[in-house]
Amino acid sequence: MSSAQERARELAREMKKAIMEAKTAEARAKRLGDEVLLALAEAKKEQEAASEIIEYPVGRYECKRCGQGSIFSQTYRELPACDNCGSTEYVGAEPTITKITPPPPKKYHAGMYECSGCRTRIVLPEDMDELPPCDICGGHKLKAV
Ligand SMILES: [Zn+2]
Ligand SMILES: [Zn+2]
Known part of the structure; x- marks a missing residue:
């Protein structure tokens, strides 16, 4: 086998591995996303109880x-x-x-946002007046999902 063939095989294996890893990471991100939504719902309830x-x-x-x-x-x-x-x-x-009178509402509610630039999902863990930039592309185009 030529060395180029050898390299191609090696790269194909690496690629397969990377795809598998990406799939696992994606599934993990999805699960974490679901969990974060549950936690946010709980945080909201706690806030109401503290009123x-x-x-x-x-x-x-x-x-x-x-x-x-x-x-x-x-x-x-x-x-x-x-x-x-x-x-x-x-x-x-x-x-x-x-x-207790709750503090005035913030402009953006805690929850899931999506970058309209690169489609990355970002979680806002608490209400904020200003949205942070996208973690991945740094853009300022987050939209509530
Ligand atoms: Zn008693
Ligand atoms: Zn982005």
Whole structure:
């Protein structure tokens, strides 16, 4: 076999390997993309949950399950478990609920974007007022997907 033939075989093998690797990387990127969307949805829920603060006032509470009385001398976001039975449900003062006004919305929402220059997908992990440039081509043409 000529050395050129030898080289061609070698290159063909390399190419095949590179294609396989690219396929694996692509599948991985897709899976990560799905995961990131789930994480973003969760982050949004967390943000919504953080929009109110529940606070139980100082005072006397009675355990709903066993009836044991407890005096809480500090305010709680979540009442501690009953000393007697471990229950966290009490009869007593109503908690005060403070609504937190969310910060003004940003121009761009967290999510998946695509570069209209090179078609690379980019994840914006949080809301931003300005979109970052494309990771691959540096262009400023990201569009929400
Ligand atoms: Zn109890
Ligand atoms: Zn690009």
